[in-house]
Amino acid sequence: GPESNDLVLQLRKRGIDRVILAGMSANLCTESHMRELLEQGFDVTVVSDGTAGAKTPELGDGYAAALTNFKFIANAVVTTKAAVAAMRPVSK
Template sequence: MAFTFTHRNSEMQLDKSHTALVITDIQNEFLIETGSYYHLIADKLKELNVFDNIERLLKCAKENSFFVIHSPHYYYPTDRQWVAQGGAIADYLFNLPDGFVGRKDPVDLEGFVGSGADYPERLKKYLMDGKTANTSPHKGLSCLSNDLIKQLRMRRVEKVIMAGPVGNLCLENHMRDLIEAGFEVAMVRDAIAAGRNTEGDGYVAAMVNFRFMANAVWTTEDTVKRLRDAAQN
């Protein structure tokens, strides 16, 4: 007889001085209709109002002076020198005719503004306010290839609230890395999207795994309330 593991995630208590909002892939490639990845997640983006909910989280975090850290994707022309296989989704994205979250060079912004690698105009006021830490790029699904964990450690952050458009890939891998590194993690379920393939729904797969691993799974509404309450204590 099969055993079904049903449980309620333990409640994570927020502590303002040790809490950060961590978001991944807040870029045109994922959130704007012209982006190369957008069509893969468009249904879930629209169904859950993911773009609006990400903005609500950013706005609330900024208004209440929480740390905000963004982990973006970038690839440069020299990355095309890679010869190792990167896995199914990596190989698909890396071989798109028009490229994927591409930049000319780490120190050259020519062609960056308005590109797939750029931030959506509506969110730039949060991501480019001089206070948000935009990390070095993650080159795969995980944050082990960038400085996210160091950015959190140097701020003495212990509790992380997470959201982003690619829930079953980059966001889930970032979550796994942070849990393994000893952070408490809450996932915001309606500020997350994912795609589908012939095997099933990536969003459902992500939510199943979040329930098994994360310290909490909240809605945007609940998260905003918790952030505000923590800011007043």
């Protein structure tokens, strides 16, 4: 997660306080980054259809578990379409 690199420093240097997260492993990498960034005071939005998780008979659905946590913990959980629309400049 961000604790093992200078991501937080680089974001702060640039005045960035909002982060949109997507990634390969929802219940591992994405959730770890989300928690660390939230603890550091960032506003974190997770893109629900921009991440995935393993599903096994023994352990269950990692994506579903992570999605539940995202909804409880993240500032927002949105689709890719909503995230892209929010980043578009407003027409004058």
